Amino acid sequence: MSTEDPTSVNSPEIRRLARVIEPGHSYTSVTDKISSIVLTRPVSIGWLAGFAIAFSLLMLLTVSIAWLIIKGVGIWGINIPVGWGFAIVNFVWWIGIGHAGTLISAILFLLNQKWRTSINRFAEAMTLFAVACAGIFPLIHTGRPWMAYYMFPYPSTMGIWPQFRSPLIWDVFAVSTYGTVSALFWFVGLIPDLATLRDRATSKAAQIIYGMLAMGWRGSARHWHRYQSAYLLLAGLATPLVLSVHTVVSFDFAIAVVPGWHTTIFPPYFVAGAIYSGFAMVLTIAIPLRKAYDLEDFITMRHLENMAKVMLATGLIVAYGYFFEFFMSLYSGNKFDVFLVNQRLHGPYAPYYYALILCNILTPQLLWIQKVRTNVAALFVMSLVINLGMWLERFVIVVISLTRDFVPSAWGRYQPTFWDYGTFVGTIGLFVTLIFLFVRGLPAISIAEMRELVAHTSEDHHQ
Amino acid sequence: MKVPHANVCYGLLGEFDTPKELMAAARKVREAGYRHIDAYAPFPMEGLSQALGLGRKHDLVPLIALIGGLGGGLSGFFFQLWVNASSYPMNIGGRPLNSWPAFIPVTFELTVLGASLFAVFGMLAMNKLPQPHHPLFNVERFKHASSDKFFLCIEADDPKFHPEETARFLASVNAQQVTEVRDED
Numbered sequence: 001m002s003t004e005d006p007t008s009v010n011s012p013e014i015r016r017l018a019r020v021i022e023p024g025h026s027y028t029s030v031t032d033k034i035s036s037i038v039l040t041r042p043v044s045i046g047w048l049a050g051f052a053i054a055f056s057l058l059m060l061l062t063v064s065i066a067w068l069i070i071k072g073v074g075i076w077g078i079n080i081p082v083g084w085g086f087a088i089v090n091f092v093w094w095i096g097i098g099h100a101g102t103l104i105s106a107i108l109f110l111l112n113q114k115w116r117t118s119i120n121r122f123a124e125a126m127t128l129f130a131v132a133c134a135g136i137f138p139l140i141h142t143g144r145p146w147m148a149y150y151m152f153p154y155p156s157t158m159g160i161w162p163q164f165r166s167p168l169i170w171d172v173f174a175v176s177t178y179g180t181v182s183a184l185f186w187f188v189g190l191i192p193d194l195a196t197l198r199d200r201a202t203s204k205a206a207q208i209i210y211g212m213l214a215m216g217w218r219g220s221a222r223h224w225h226r227y228q229s230a231y232l233l234l235a236g237l238a239t240p241l242v243l244s245v246h247t248v249v250s251f252d253f254a255i256a257v258v259p260g261w262h263t264t265i266f267p268p269y270f271v272a273g274a275i276y277s278g279f280a281m282v283l284t285i286a287i288p289l290r291k292a293y294d295l296e297d298f299i300t301m302r303h304l305e306n307m308a309k310v311m312l313a314t315g316l317i318v319a320y321g322y323f324f325e326f327f328m329s330l331y332s333g334n335k336f337d338v339f340l341v342n343q344r345l346h347g348p349y350a351p352y353y354y355a356l357i358l359c360n361i362l363t364p365q366l367l368w369i370q371k372v373r374t375n376v377a378a379l380f381v382m383s384l385v386i387n388l389g390m391w392l393e394r395f396v397i398v399v400i401s402l403t404r405d406f407v408p409s410a411w412g413r414y415q416p417t418f419w420d421y422g423t424f425v426g427t428i429g430l431f432v433t434l435i436f437l438f439v440r441g442l443p444a445i446s447i448a449e450m451r452e453l454v455a456h457t458s459e460d461h462h463q
Numbered sequence: 464m465k466v467p468h469a470n471v472c473y474g475l476l477g478e479f480d481t482p483k484e485l486m487a488a489a490r491k492v493r494e495a496g497y498r499h500i501d502a503y504a505p506f507p508m509e510g511l512s513q514a515l516g517l518g519r520k521h522d523l524v525p526l527i528a529l530i531g532g533l534g535g536g537l538s539g540f541f542f543q544l545w546v547n548a549s550s551y552p553m554n555i556g557g558r559p560l561n562s563w564p565a566f567i568p569v570t571f572e573l574t575v576l577g578a579s580l581f582a583v584f585g586m587l588a589m590n591k592l593p594q595p596h597h598p599l600f601n602v603e604r605f606k607h608a609s610s611d612k613f614f615l616c617i618e619a620d621d622p623k624f625h626p627e628e629t630a631r632f633l634a635s636v637n638a639q640q641v642t643e644v645r646d647e648d
Contacts, residue, residue, distance in 0.1 A: 027505060027611035153546060161551040164543040165565040170572075177572040181579045188583055192609070196505070199606040215593035218600070219608050221489075221515055223590045224507040229524045230586035234579055237528075241575045248568055451611075452506040455482055 057429020100278020101127030269321030359389025477638030535577020
């Protein structure tokens with residue numbers, strides 16, 4: 001499985017960087033270590049402080065949404081020509097972040113990559129929480145969220161049906177399917193671990209709750225057999241699904257005739273951007289998590305370095321996308337497209353464009369250097385920079401195109417208000433709150449898969 | 464037949480330390496002619512179900528998922544066609560009402576949704592889960608089946624089952640500990 005040069009495997013440094021689990025672990029020790037985070041570890045001051053900050057931001061979200069429902073979408077900076085604004089920027093950003101979770105759990109599973117094992121569980125949780133944050137935006141942007149069920153095809157007394165030729169309806173199906181399948185995938189993976197927690201819990205309440213969630217799982221060979229085929233099928237189904245979701249999201253733009261949106265490169269470049277930002281977010285979560293709960297044995301340098309490599313690769317695809325967007329606009333000779341490029345470079349929003357290039361293209365080039373890839377602090381900072389860059393990318397795409405389309409009389413400016421920022425920061429609060437609760441309530445690393453990894457590595461060792 | 468009343472013997476449970484020992488024992492138990500057997504492990508073990516004599520046909524989950532996927536995709540496609548071409552036709556720029564390429568994204572999503580839901584709920588149904596009560600949970604040591612020990616159970620309804628002989632046999636295939644499983648509630 002290992003890919004390193006056979007002549008240098010004896011170097012201790014190379015071996016250290018190639019390990020997916022530190023040596024010396026047994027079935028008992030991985031089970032104890034991971035389940036103790038949930039079952040026995042006392043609540044720390046750090047956890048409480050972090051949770052309090054995240055929860056207060058979540059309260060900001062509830063206030064922002066309540067005020068929005070009372071007053072209407074006029075409290076936001078949206079107007080004609082920018083009718084979408086932060087809502088779509090944040091929606092695309094959050095949905096994109098979710099993609100790394102599915103990539104890690106499904107695509108790396110199909111490719112038989114052992115290093116996915118200790119990061120897939122919380123990456124999947126991240127996917128679910130990111131989809132939850134994303135789903136809020138189109139819903140509240142409708143202005144009348146209590147009418148959102150109009151988007152689903154149901155036999156109404158009005159005799160009307162949704163327009164299935166519209167990318168916005170495709171989005172409804174893509175995102176709701178994505179949320180459902182991600183939740184199924186996550187839950188199926190959790191079943192054996194919930195049984196472990198049930199069997200190790202000492203308090204009655206924990207035994208009952210985990211017992212109900214584990215549904216009577218007992219690790220029977222027959223059960224495992226069907227379980228594995230269901231898991232493999234889900235991985236196979238989630239792989240094209242994750243590629244389709246951001247493709248459909250990019251259709252929201254690409255199907256329109258607005259300059260800067262109407263391009264065929266959008267689907268692949270959106271998918272690459274999604275994976276790019278998602279891996280950045282996985283690093284943003286993994287680095288503090290392994291530090292706070294002493295999980296360096298399980299989330300090793302190999303994991304961090306591999307994720308950095310994936311970021312570098314997808315970052316290059318994104319850079320290619322930017323370049324070709326630019327090139328095709330100029331090469332087309334279409335005066336509106338040429339003008340849009342000019343506006344990105346010299347218009348009122350040019351600083352955002354340059355910041356985007358700095359965050360998304362220039363900074364990640366440092367990842368070519370192994371010293372940077374194995375420097376935890378540098379990776380953490382870089383993951384934040386890339387997430388900012390990916391947010392700026394969506395802002396540039398949405399705002400510059402909408403404020404500079406065909407006729408000067410339709411031009412305008414977009415100024416987000418306090419409530420725009422409040423809602424956005426609020427969803428970050430929701431996301432972090434859910435992550436904090438998840439870390440203490442469910443095993444953040446798949447225990448069953450770690451035991452499997454221990455079994456395989458000890459076999460390798462004996463041979 | 465197992466009768467669900469108090470204090471019946473469910474079977475004999477042998478405990479093993481390593482996956483290798485369990486695998487070897489499973490093969491021997493199968494060779495000795497026992498058929499109503501099951502093994503319990505804290506992680507999926509390759510080849511264990513084959514060692515217990517469970518063939519490929521035992522696993523219907525892929526077929527169930529295929530049915531779910533086909534059902535989701537076909538009903539999704541024809542539903543869109545019916546809605547946009549027949550029940551509520553909308554003329555958008557004079558384009559044909561049966562604009563089937565525009566129906567593909569939703570058809571694809573519903574195929575994946577149908578297959579995934581059927582795969583998961585099919586797997587749970589075939590495994591007869593949720594199942595809150597099982598006689599094995601009466602065995603104190605069985606808690607380790609979800610963390611670090613490996614178990615093999617020869618069930619009492621096996622034609623070859625004999626309380627003493629089977630227990631001796633389990634010990635002879637290197638079971639660390641042999642426990643009688645009773646259903647007593």
